[in-house]
Amino acid sequence: MALPLFMCTAIPATWTGTGPDMLASTASNWVTMHTPGDGDTVLFNETSGKDCMWDFTVSLNALMVTSEYSGTITISPSASLILREFIKWSGGGTDSLASNPANWAGNKLPQSNDGVLFEGTDEDCIWDLEISPHFIRTGADYGGTITVLSPLSIPGNLTVDGGILLLSGRGLTVSGAILIGTKGTIQGGSSIIVLNGNWENRGTFHHGTSSVILNGSNQIISGNSSFYNLAKNASVEDSLYFEADTTQIIINNLTLQGKSNNLLSLRSTAVYQQWAINPQGSRTIEYIDVKDSNNVNSVMIPAPHGTDSLNNTGWNFGNDQCSCLWNRGLVHTCRSDGIHAAMKGRSIFRE
Structure with a gap:
């Protein structure tokens, strides 16, 4: 079951962690092979249990973390993850x-x-x-x-x-x-x-x-x-x-x-x-x-x-x-x- 932190209406960018590192800014760590941008919905679910270091600033429409996701999301001190309508x-x-x-x-x-x-x-x-x-x-x-x-x-x-x-x-x-x-x-x-x-x-x-x-x-x-x-x-x-x-x-x-x-x-x-x-x-x-x-x-x-x-x-x-x-x-x-x-x-x- 998803735990929405903001109302979700967009097709989500899903974390896979399949890239060479754990950085959110690495495009190959996402299903879409694109780094999430302003207005996107981001999803962490059973697709991957790998940890994520969120290392850039972005204004998301929604962040969803399901109970099946077993990793840890860490926000870098130099980055901001903003939930904005x-x-x-x-x-x-x-x-x-x-x-x-x-x-x-x-x-x-x-x-x-x-x-x-x-x-x-x-x-x-x-x-x-x-x-x-x-x-x-x-x-x-x-x-x-x-x-x-x-x-x-x-x-x-x-x-x-x-x-x-x-x-x-x-x-x-x-x-x-x-x-x-x-x-x-x-x-x-x-x-x-x-x-x-x-x-x-x-x-x-x-x-x-x-x-x-x-x-x-x-x-x-x-x-x-x-x-x-x-x-x-x-x-x-x-x-x-x-x-x-x-x-x-x-x-x-x-x-x-x-x-x-x-x-x-x-x-x-x-x-x-x-x-x-x-x-x-x-x-x-x-x-x-x-x-x-x-x-x-x-x-x-x-x-x-x-x-x-x-x-x-x-x-x-x-x-x-x-x-x-x-x-x-x-x-x-x-x-x-x-x-x-x-x-x-x-x-x-x-x-």
């Missing part, structure tokens, strides 16, 4: 307005700090509420479009597993992570997206002319994405991680800056496995420490006051501002006096 979109009203109670299950409008869930429907939503929901999540079975009409601030995670989130040029601030699932789409438009947590894109991100500003610490960029503007400015020593074997394309402006005594480190999520970057527009890059990076653009990335921590391709770590065309088929030397010498007497400099 969520409000579910039904789209049952005569319009598509989020401000219409008839469009929400139980005719209950979401308030600030509520969890908001879109699943099991194709009904569009016009988000005209001026609230800060703790999290917003669309399920993989959501087929509608959420059109944002006012600036949106989310203290937790934004998860788009299905459907379309249309930002319409409105500002978006997410204190947690932005997660785009394989069936999900975010249309950035001209919005400014400020992100304190991780960016994971397994679906579609239409950048438009949007800017993504990375404002947290030790952030991770996962999946392949094309950004219009991407910026990370670190005032203290910090690291930005890129998933190994992925490529990030920046169409317009790339900004990666540390300080003279506090370098911004750019790292792969797997040591000795490169991450790729393709900055196609302007670059504002200074005081960085780079390892395992492959610049796939034909123009070398100048990194004045930068540190080469090895296994990098297509970077120039000199203290000059050389911006010569970099050609893998032509060996050349970049000098701080602006003279660029190339084999076979061919000039390849661009001033």
Whole structure:
């Protein structure tokens, strides 16, 4: 018999403990092979009696522990397991307005700090509420479009597993992570997206002319994405991680800056496995420490006051501002006096 600690309505994520460790953050420890996210229901039952160390923060709809589960669940001091009511979109009203109670299950409008869930429907939503929901999540079975009409601030995670989130040029601030699932789409438009947590894109991100500003610490960029503007400015020593074997394309402006005594480190999520970057527009890059990076653009990335921590391709770590065309088929030397010498007497400099 299940012992629900909160009302359960979602299909539960069931603990198996079949992974290489006992951590809740390890995807292979769950039946779904996915780590539970905001709004999920979590179940510990006879499927496994292995202990669980809950090592990350999440807002669950429900936690169920059956009498058949013989293990121990330990919550790490650095983690929080929050049980939070969520409000579910039904789209049952005569319009598509989020401000219409008839469009929400139980005719209950979401308030600030509520969890908001879109699943099991194709009904569009016009988000005209001026609230800060703790999290917003669309399920993989959501087929509608959420059109944002006012600036949106989310203290937790934004998860788009299905459907379309249309930002319409409105500002978006997410204190947690932005997660785009394989069936999900975010249309950035001209919005400014400020992100304190991780960016994971397994679906579609239409950048438009949007800017993504990375404002947290030790952030991770996962999946392949094309950004219009991407910026990370670190005032203290910090690291930005890129998933190994992925490529990030920046169409317009790339900004990666540390300080003279506090370098911004750019790292792969797997040591000795490169991450790729393709900055196609302007670059504002200074005081960085780079390892395992492959610049796939034909123009070398100048990194004045930068540190080469090895296994990098297509970077120039000199203290000059050389911006010569970099050609893998032509060996050349970049000098701080602006003279660029190339084999076979061919000039390849661009001033």
